[in-house]
Amino acid sequence: MSHDATLNPQGEAIQLTPAHAHDAHAGNGHEHHHDSFITRYIFSQDHKIIARQFLITGMVWAIIGAFFSVIFRLQLGFPDKTFPWMETIFGHWAKGGRLDPEFYYALTTMHGTVLIFFVLTAGLSGTFSNFLIPLQLGARDMASPFLNMLSYWFFFLASVIMFSSLFLQTGPFQGGWTAYPPLSALRAASQGSDRGMDLWLASMATFVISQLLAGLNYISTILNMRTKGMSMTRMPLTIWAFFFTAILGVLSFPVLFSSFILLIFDRTLGTSFYLSDIFIGGHALPNQGGSPILYQHLFWFLGHPEVYIVMLPGMGIASELLATHARKPIFGYLAMVGSLFAIFVLSFTVWAHHMFVTGMNPFLGAFFVLLTLLIAVPSAVKVFNWITTIWKGNINFVPPMLFAMGFVSLFISGGLTGIWLGNSALDLHLHDTYFVIAHFHLVMGVSAFFGMFAGIYHWFPKMFGRYLNQTLGYIHFWITFTGAYLIFWPMHYEGLAGMPRRYYEFNADSLGIYHQFQGLNEVISVVAIVVFLTQLMFVFNFFYSIFRGRKVTDQNPWKSNTLEWTTPIKVGHGNWPGEIPEVYRWPYDYSKNGVDYTPQTVPLSPEEQEELAHVAHPETIHERQL
Amino acid sequence: MAVFFAILMALLLFVVIFQIAKASEYVAVLKGEKSSRAQANKVNAFLMISFLVLGLFGVYFCNEELKDKLLPRAASIQGVAIDHMMNITLVITGIVFLATQITLFTFAFRYRSSEKRKAKYFPENNKLELAWTIIPALAMTVLVGIGLKHWFELTSEAPANAMVVEVTGHQFNWFFRYPGKDGELGKKNYQLIDPGKNNPLGQDWSDPANQDDFVSSVLYLVVNRPVKLIINSQDVVHDVGLPYFRLKMDAVPGIPTTLWFTPTITTAQMARITGDDNFTYKLICDQLCGKGHYSMVANIVVETQAEFDQFVSQQKPQYQFAMASLKPPPADTSSKAAPADTSAKPAAAGSGASGLR
Structure with missing residues (x-):
């Protein structure tokens, strides 16, 4: 019943x-x-419902953030045209159908903030950490279902605050997602630095609380609630990725929080943490002795790990899916864990590579160059291991697999330009140009999205008991994948030509050298619109399939080894109706001894050698030897 | 109306796509999962390899289309070094890009699902892991080595003979202050800033070194002579972006930064190189600084020492403008005295305080 x-x-x-x-x-x-309905679907403590709440809230934000990018791409692609419907939507921000420069900056700022924090942090790891950690580890729920629920509702509150800032008379914050002071600290510096920034800070502070609650929960669940036999080295790589992601967040978000607190003090209490020697709006301010660079250090101490908070879940999902759908074990499991760990550690030591042009001590800069380029090594290990994983595989090109492969391709393309930007001397030329836009959109924007899409297509059957429409999935993948390259590849050239980011237009005679890119900007904008519409198609597919998609009839539709597929098709609160299954092996026994797949719950046969036995269960080896 | 039709067309197209997608789902159910999956595998594997081929062609095409739109050759010694380093980086990363992408997509095509084959169980190989740890590490060592060599050269102390110019960013324009005959920039204090009294930089008039400092809205540089920029900001963080010289440095309120380089090509020479008679070097703001960020562009003129000396001789110290504005009546004589700039051809703004606001 x-x-x-x-x-x-x-x-x-x-x-x-x-x-x-x-x-x-x-x-x-x-x-x-x-x-009741309210406790089951709204204030639910079930990790699976919370995961879906994160996912759907994230999707709403993704649509808003992407829509903003379409609007500012229209401005960049067609700076001379007017769009009367914009005035209908945005009112005084688009008088006569022409975007106001301040609103342009508000849109880019919101695009960045929303996509990085609300979509690719909360929407991505909020969804999959919540959904998969208990299911793949064999736990009834999170360590603290209540804190888990709170983490979502803090995120929801942050969302409401940020959303309401869009409707302010003075507009939302306009100083870029990094919110550098003094621009963000002084109300006189920009309209958006007035009420808009108050709400931005309130929202982000709430968001940090949400992330900390979530992160602590993920970590304690992974460390304490693994089922019998699920040693750390038998965990799927998804869980390893979520584990490191959570620790990164817990260690770095508080630093962001502190930077915000100081910024709030500077804005409201007259302190001078970030302010010194400022003459603005016809007045010399009394603040002296502060350093705007201090904020940048504090911000990027989160800001850089944040890039990996966004990336690691995608890496984990890609690793898992490449193995599953190529019917092969992930190549170099330990190296994959090790490289995740190396990236995790290094990500704390490279933040100042965002600040090579702030006048930092060159000697200090040298260390950041060294450590930054060092990250290329574990990243290369991961890429080569992914490629080797599909070598001699038997690849099923289902949509999740396509997105996982797209993830690898985009990660390579965007990652390699990181080697350019991380080298301070080159950064002197490329910093804050379109080259940077191309770099980070490929390596952490689009590819993290691909990790997310891969995860959605793969686990949708588990989440909703139905399949997404596959044909729409293929169309979604190919248009998005091609579109991503069409949009961002040519931007490298604009960046090499020194074309600066965050320019409302390049119409002025003084920027004549960039007029020649007008045609290109137009093409990029058109492609961006097509890609955006394709995402709407995906959203439609998503919601349509929840109710009308093809029903899942097979408990394990992807023939996967991991534990979540041992639960009933419709999983209840508590995950397994009976006892939680015990685990006897790692999750990557695909095509071992000619057997297509061997779930983790299958005991070893007497003559079988367990993969990674030496690290998984050293004591059993010892017993056997005795 | 056009918008309405566009939306209508998009919706119609979507309905068609959706119907096809729905129909293909039914067909798949009828045909059986196996054969429909085999079909999908074939199509997507083919698309994968096509993507590789078309993509590589696209990379080539994109390069052909855009390579002429890049910047002309670097106009400073430092810029030439950076371009050189960029080429080395391009070669190394380019090789990796081609090797990995080609392998990825070729494998995708080659190892598409087949009934006839079984996947190979190949969970680990320490030699391979070691190889692709060490090779990237070596490549990075080379790049770090080259990078740091350049980095330390770029950030070294400016040569003693460098001329000094103070750059000040302000929402949303730039000021350039020259030290005048004494070669020394006078003291300044942000609390003395008073544009109404012709003191836009807050120069301290009690410091004699200030009496010959002159202020320009165009940056004049001497070819083949190192220049050291002392960079300030009055309000928010700006950035001195010098694309033609391949350099950049933030302007931070309260914390002066420096940047030095040696321009090697005069504006006139660059006009010949680019074939653009109106060519002007630009200084563009590269750090989001508010609503006028995109308009915060200044002109740079690189000229010979003789031309520069002539320019300097025509400049009137800011001190004189300021003193004149303290005594109201002679104000209009001072504005008449502000020299019309002749040496900077395209620099319409001219120089002197009268052109600053």
């Missing part, structure tokens, strides 16, 4: 007494009348 084998919120108790769990299952939750 019940499509949701709902267990009561005291799932832990049930875990200890599986017989009770069956009772609850048989009872169909009838005794749980308090489990």
Whole structure:
């Protein structure tokens, strides 16, 4: 009867007494009348519902953020045209159908903030960490379902605050997603630095709280709640990636928070942490002795790890999916974990490569060059391991696999230009040009999105019990993949020509050298619109398929080894109706001994040698030797 | 109306695509999962390899289309070094790009699902891991070595004979202050800034060194003579972007930064090189600084020492403008005295305080 084998919120108790769990299952939750629509779908403590909440909120933000990019791309592609409908939507920000420069900057700022934090942080790791950590590790739920719920609702609150800032008379914040003071600190410096910045800071501070609650939960769940036999080295690489992502967040978000607190002080209490020697709006300010560069250090101490908070989940998902859909074990599991760890450690030591042109001590800069280029080594290891994983595989080109392969391709293309920008001497020329835009959109924007898409296509059947339409998936992939290269590849050339980012237009005679890129800008904008419409098609596919998609009839549709596919097709609160399965092997026994796949729950046969036995269960080796 | 039709067309197109997608799903169910999956594998594997071929052609085509739109050759000694380093980096990363992308897509095509083959169980190989740890590490060592050599040269102390110019960013324009005959920039204090009294930079008039400092809105440089820029900002963070010289440095309020380089090509020579008679070097703001960020562009003139000396001789110190504005009546004589700039052909703004606002 019940499509949701709902267990009561005291799932832990049930875990200890599986017989009770069956009772609850048989009872169909009838005794749980308090489990209303509101507690089940809104203030839910079920990690799977929370994951879906993160996903859908993230999607809403992704549409908003992408829509903003379409609007400012129209400005860049067609600076001389007017679009009367813009005035209908944006009112005084687009008088006569022409975008106001300040609103242009508001749009780019919101595009960056929303996509990096709300979509690729909350939407990506919020969705998949929440969904997969308990399911792939064999846990009933997160370590603290309540904190987990709070983390979503703090995110929701942050979203509401940020969203409301869009409707201010003075507009949302306009100083770029990095919010460098004094531009962000002084209300006189820009309209957006007035109320818009107040709300931006309030929203971001709330967001940090959400991330910390979520991160601590992920870490404690991974460390404490693995099922029997699930040693750390038997965890899927997705979980390793989420693990490092969570630690990165927990260690670096507080620093961002501190930078915001100081900024709030400077804005409201008259302190001078970031302000000194400023003459603005016809007045000399009293603030002296502060340093705007201090903010940049604090900001990038999160800002750079943030790039990897965005990237690592995609790497984990790609690793998992390349193996599953190529029917091969991931190549170099330990090297993959090791390189994740190396990236994790190094990501804390490279933040100042965003600041080579701030006048920093060149000697200090040298260290950041060295450490930055060092990241290329674990990144290269990952790329070569991914490629070797598909070598001699038997590749099923289902949409999740295509997106995982697209992820690798984009990561290579964008990653290689990181070697240019990380080398300070080249950065002197390329810093803050379109080259940078091309670099980070490929390496962390689009490719992180590809990781997310891959994950959605792969786990949609588990999330909703139905499939996404495959044909629409293929169209989605090919247009997005081609479009991403068409949009960002030529931007490298604009950057090499020194074309600066964050320019409202290049119409002025003084920028005559960039007039020759007008045709190119137009092409890029048209492609961006097409790609945007394709994403809307995906969104349609997503919501349509939740209700009307082809039903999943196979408990394990991808023939995957990991634990989430041992749960019922419609997973209830508590995940496994009976006992939690025990794990006997790593998750990558694909095509081992001629067997297509061997789930983690299958015990080793007597003559079988366990992969990674020496690290997975050293004591068993010891016993065998005895 | 056009917008309405565009939306209508997009919707129609979408409905058609959706119907096809839905139909193909039914067909797949009818045909059986196996054969429909085999079909999809074939199509997508073919698309993968096509993407590689077309993509590589696209890379070539893009380069052919855009290579002439890049900057003319670097106009400073430092810029030439940076371009050189960029070429080395391009070769190294280019090789890796081609090797990895070609392998990735070729493997995708070659190892598409087939009933006849079984995937190879190949979980690890330490020699391979070692190889692709060491090779990138070596390549990075080379790049770091070259990079740091250039970095330390670029950020070294400016030569003693360098001329000094103070650059000040201000929402949304640039000031250039020259030290005058004494070769020394006078003291300044941001609290003395008063554009109404012709003191846009806050020069301290009690410092005698200030009495011959002159201010320009165009940056004049001498060819083959090192120049050291002392960079300030009055309000928010700006950035002195010098694309033709391949350099950049932030202007930070409260913390002066420096940048030195040696221009090697005069404006007139560059006009011949580019075939553009109106060619002007540009200084562009490269750090988002507010609503006028995109208009914060200044002209740079690189000229011979003789031309520069003539320019200097025509400049009137800011001190004189300021003193004149303290005594109201002779104000209009001073504005008449502000020299019309002759040496800077395209620099319409001219120089002197009268052209600053």
